Amino acid sequence: MKTISTALLLFLGCACFAQSQKQIENQMAFAKFYGYVKYFYPGDDADKIDWDKFALYGSQKVDKCKTTGELKDSLNALANVLMPGVQIISTTEEITFPSNLKPKDTVGYKEISWQHLGVGLLKDKRSLYQSVRRNRQTVFKNKFTGFGNLSTLIDAKDLKGKTFVLSGRGKVLSEEGQGQFWFRVDRQNGQMGFFENMDSRPIISKSWQNFEIKGTINEDAKQVVFGAFLVDRGKFAIDDLSLKVDGKEIYSRDFESETIGDEPKTISVSTGRSSIQNAKYVFAINGDEQNKFAEVASPLNIIDSETVDIKPFDRHANFGEYVGKSISRNLKIFVPIVLYGTKTQTFPFTDSVKVKQVLSTINGVPKDQLTAQNLYLRLGNIINTWNVFQHFFPYFDVAKTDWNADLEKALVECYNSKSSLEFANTLKKMTAKLKDGHIGVWYTGDKSQYYPPFSWDLIENKLVIKSVVGSTLKLQKGDVVEKINGQDALKYFQNVYEYISAATPGYLNHRAKTESLIGVKDTPINIVLSGGQKVNTTRKIHSSSYNTESVKQEAIKSLGNNITYISISDAKMKMIDDSIELLKNSKAIICDLRGYPTDNTGLIEYLMVKDDTSSRWMQIPQIIYPDQEKPITYQNERWPLKAKSPHLNAKIFFLIDGRAISYAESYMSFIEHYKLATIIGQPTAGTNGNVNSLSLPGGYSMWFTGMKVLKHNGSQHHGVGIIPNIYVEQTIKGITEGRDEILERAIAEASK
Structure with missing residues (x-):
């Protein structure tokens, strides 16, 4: 019998989990704890935490606490090694600032505290928004390098209006990165036609994975361009690339005629959108005489990180200031928001061996556990998201929502979610309460990227057909829709409101016009018009080609x-x-x-x-x-x-x-x-x-x-x-x- 490691068991979540009220209270307490220590505790060891994984780790730790005492001990255990000075105490206890947080001699020390200009989530020195610790240099990690692309262009003169299948196989040859195949139609008017880049289904496996991209080439196509690319860092291999049009293969590449070690000659290569100056991806033929394939690898001259001095503004907290907040009915938190520090370590000094062990446990969450099938990732993501807005969203005075109640509802949904898409909807519903038209939630696995061949709008409080693509559908501009898939049209249209963040009714309806239509390819959308006429169609136009919103005007x-x-x-x-x-x-x-x-x-x-x-x-x-x-x-x-x-x-x-x-x-x-x-x-x-x-x-x-x-x-x-x-x-x-x-x-x- 194989032994399953306790580290793995720690992070295993279930797809469906019936929660108790105590579990929700525990998660809400951890949520408050998480935000205070992540954004306001200035210690050096805490700055080394992978906070995405800490959210997962902490939500699992508190989940099974049955009493206030257990919750208190669990939260203190999360802080003890990495965050000296942080305390979880009973709400009946008085908070006193600990004398041991100040060195006996402060010569050679400076005060360390957080300063947030907005909130620096991108970790990019070019960003308008920054989060830095005063009197500490900021380390910016170069997370994004760009993409390495292998591509082919074919004139579409004889391909217009025909169906196609692009197929092949790919695999990742590294611990990081992902590969994607793509197909694009360039139209005569300069606009993009059909487009698919497998953004919702990237290849991350180290074993060969087959793929297909299917569609129809636009009637006004000028050319088709297709290929594969490596995103960010790593190595990606492709093989057996084939394009069939109306069932006939017009293009194939198996790279068997190429020379191992050379740059591919039978497919074009390019580096796209690199954020590292002069960084170029490396392209080569690899494999052996029995099977050769094309490979793209990330640039060799990547600088992993850059250390920069940033002073976003003058205002700062002073030593002795702290967070003293209730995090549950019976517990409150003490967080010093200013610590003394030498050039190398904040005070109080920590046990480096224990710190290394704890960081290894938290930051070493297995990659295959970072999926929304894991209950604790769902909980952690909600907690992470909630805190960003709790501490930094500038429009709570306008949104006028009960953000604590919104957190509770989202946590309950986490326990009841059955899929990654359901969890995406949980994120959408929670953030919709903020009434911010810029808010959009994206999930890479969402295949809802197709529209039916028409658009509609809410006019005179009726759902009205606004435009129709093609002439085969028995619809006309101005037709009033009464029912959609058996449901009242207005109710169907307004069902998407709860997933849309919008600050005004006009923008809410603008977003709803498309959100109520988009869906998975080939799913039905059956409508009944005001005169009783039935029109049945499917979602078949990819979002990249769906431009019915407006006709391009002369400038x-x-x-x-x-x-x-x-x-x-x-x-x-x-x-x-x-x-x-x-x-x-x-x-x-x-x-x-x-x-x-x-x-x-x-x-x-x-x-x-x-x-x-x-x-x-x-x-x-x-x-x-x-x-x-x-x-x-x-x-x-x-x-x-x-x-x-x-x-x-x-x-x-x-x-x-x-x-x-x-x-x-x-x-x-x-x-x-x-x-x-x-x-x-x-x-x-x-x-x-x-x-x-x-x-x-x-x-x-x-x-x-x-x-x-x-x-x-x-x-x-x-x-x-x-x-x-x-x-x-x-x-x-x-x-x-x-x-x-x-x-x-x-x-x-x-x-x-």
Whole structure:
């Protein structure tokens, strides 16, 4: 009989686990503990912890505690070796600052404490957001190097509209990294057609794994490009690459004719998006005379880490300050947030042998346990995520959610989750409560990447078909949907609301338009129209090719009557500069910002009559205390725009709706504040500011707003957005007739 190591047993979780209220209370106590020590305890040994794995490790440790005493002992055991000074005590005990935290002689010591500019989750010195320990250098690990690509390009002249199968096999030859095969169609109009890169099913096995990518080549295809790539570091091997079109093989590579040790000659190689200067991936033929294959390996000149001195701001905590907080009904935590330290070690000094042992246990969690099939990874990821927002999210005053109750609900769901996708939905539901339009949760294993051949929208409180792809489907613009897969249409549409984080109703419905349609390839979507007509179809258009939201506009065009139209999403600044005479002589200019701007903020300067003076509308929190309870200071950011010649004296109109988010709202903030135009349409998304991102073990990641953004006059922007001067609703009649009612209103106003 084989012996299973206790280390392995420690991390084994079950797919379904009936929790008790005591277990939930234990996990909530650990969640509070986790955030306080991770982000505010400044000790050197704690800085060596892999906090993703510590979340998993700690949630397992406290899970079976049956009494308050057991929980107290378990939490203290988590802190004792790596975090001297941290104590879990009864709520009835008085907190006194321990005298043994200060050296008898402080000569040669400096005070060490955390400073958070936003929160530094990326560990990238180029990031706007940083978390550093004062009087300690920050080590940045070069986690990302780029990708090494092997590819082939084929003219699509004889391939248009045909089905294809790309197949082959691959394996990873290293302890880290992953390989992915890919296929892309480049269309005649410069846009991308079909695209698949196995992002949801990468190859991580050390044994040969077969793969297939299937699809249909777009009717307007110019060329197809396909191949394989290694992500980040490691080694990846590929073999037996084959492309069949309508069942006939038109391409194959088995590399048997190549020379071992040489760079491949029968497939192109390239290094993509490397973050290490001059780093190039290594490509070679490997194997033996019985079986040769192509191999890509990460660059040889990778620098693993870089040590940098960073001082994000002056404000800091002082020795003697501490966290004294309740973490459960009967327990509270004491965390010193400033420690003395020499150049090499914070005080109190620790036992290096014990530290090494504990770090080895925590940081050595087996890779195969970092999956959401493990209960404790699910719990740990929720605890990790909750704390990021608890201590650093800038909009709790707007979200107005009970974040502690949201944590409890998410923890309960962790015990009841049956799959990795269910856990992704748990993350979505919890973060949806924050009403942040930037929040998006991504899971690499999610295969819901396909749409049916139509789009819809919520208009006049009805679900209305807005566009149809192709002519075979018996649907028309303006058709009203009554039922979807047997369910009431509005209920079906609104079911996705609980998974979407949005600050305004307009952006919520904008996201719901696609979230309610996307799904796994070939799954049915059967609808009943208001007249009783039944239309049955499937999800078959990959998200990379689903562009029914809007028709690409001419960047700059005349609308007649001396009115000029500018698509802010398409008109590059050079195009605007080249058209300046046309714009100068226009009676009216209509600027369409129903979407995301390109690089043309210089247009704003042509509209301004004086230089911008607002300097406090973008604010990055400077945080040194937990729970955002003490007054927070900010680092202010701005766009230094200046009025420039020639000033455009035409009547100016800007078109907006709920799609306009982030950069688009920064753009519009100048139009609104300086009253540079008449704004027509619907409110914007009410979500602005540079995003931050969080990666979680198990293949999960998310984005969120990392700073506070106000209107230029200091009033609230988040959850409000840019409000139009003239509000225009779309109508079912307008959709049926193919009219752009917002643009029509602008033309009418411009013609007055």
